[in-house]
Amino acid sequence: MTFNDDAKYSGRGVRKSGRRTGLAVGGGGLGLVAIVLLSQLLGVDLTGLVGGGTSGTSSQSEGTALTNCETGADANADVDCRVGLTYDSLDAYWAEQAPAMGIGYASPTINLFEQAVDTGCGSATSAVGPFYCPSDQQIYLDTAFYDELRSQFGATAGPLSQLYVVGHEWGHHIQNLAGTFASADTSQTGPTSDAVRLEVQADCFAGAWLGSATETTDADGVPLLEPITDAQMADALNAASAIGDDRIQEKAQGQVNPETWTHGSSEQRQKWFQTGYTGGAGACDTFAAADTDL
Known part of the structure; x- marks a missing residue:
């Protein structure tokens, strides 16, 4: 999927933090895949903070606005600018869709960082992958993760x-606003658990x-994005498959243990991505789905 070259970037909502050192990327010699297996991109661990946990006390850098990002052509050429226009598109969609679902909407912030960052949920390194922090309503992303998708996960x-x-991370923001985090029981794991449903x-x-x-x-009024091609859709589905629990477990430990799943199998992730794509947000009530349909 590409951006319309003539589309204009608003400059809202995306901040870039400076490089921060002092926290080691990785941990104890573990590779990225093993770390992701343990933390599962922090999605579930962080959502537990909303359900009565304690938020981090680390200070957070405000960051600076993106520079040299003005048009869709810039987004097609530069990954930071691509995130910027992605923000504009997501914000426009959910500003209309969330109220239609009975959800009071507020825009999140995307924080682009390198190596390590302090958040409202505590300190994190790039090794944990992209994540959403409900305490400060920010999405944290080191764009080097896209390279890791290729080299570590085998995604296109x-x-x-x-x-x-x-x-996906913006979806967690919508869940936070809807109160889904607070009502979900993330203490259980497995293919039909609340953690996977989230x-x-x-x-x-x-x-x-x-x-x-x-x-x-x-x-x-200029469209931000051009129509999705079959090849581009295959690319997105490939990413969803690559970060399925079963694929990560098989790669990291040579076997699959469904009882420990927290993010869903490759098949589940692809299925629900396609369900939303064809049926819209109203088709995304995974908590109402029977175990056999999940």
Whole structure:
């Protein structure tokens, strides 16, 4: 998926933090795949903070606005600018869709960082992958993760899969606003657990946005995104498959243990992404789905 070259970037909502050192990337010699297996991109661990946990006390850098990002052409050429226009598209979609679902909407912030960052949920390194912090309503992303998708996860990691990653984390923001985090029981694991239902719902929300993304426009009414091609859709589905619990477990430990799943299998993640893409956000009630349909 590419941006319309003439679309204008609003400059809202995306901040870039400076490089911060002092925290080691990785841990104890573990590779990225093993770390992700343990933390599962921090999605579930962080959502537990909303349900009565304690938020971190680390100070947070405000960051600076993106520079040299003005148009869709810039987004097609530069990954930071791509995140910027992705923000504009997601914000336009959810500003309309969330109230239609009975959810009071507030825009999140995307924080682009390198190596390590302090958040409202505590300190984190790039090794944990992209994550959403409900305490400060920010999405944290080191764009080097896209390279890791290729080298560590075997994903194609093209432009649409990059947009999918941001859309997934934005889906967690919608869940936070809806109170879904607070009501979910993330103490259990497994293919039909609330933890998995949270994650595949975020996949579904990402798909719903992309299904309508060509309808979002800039301030002048210019469409932000061009229509999705079959090859680009295959790229997004490839990313969803690559970060399925079963694929990560098989790669990291040579066997699959469904009882420990917290994000869903490759099949589940692809299925719910496609469900959102074809059926819209209204089709994303994963908590109402029977165990056999999840």
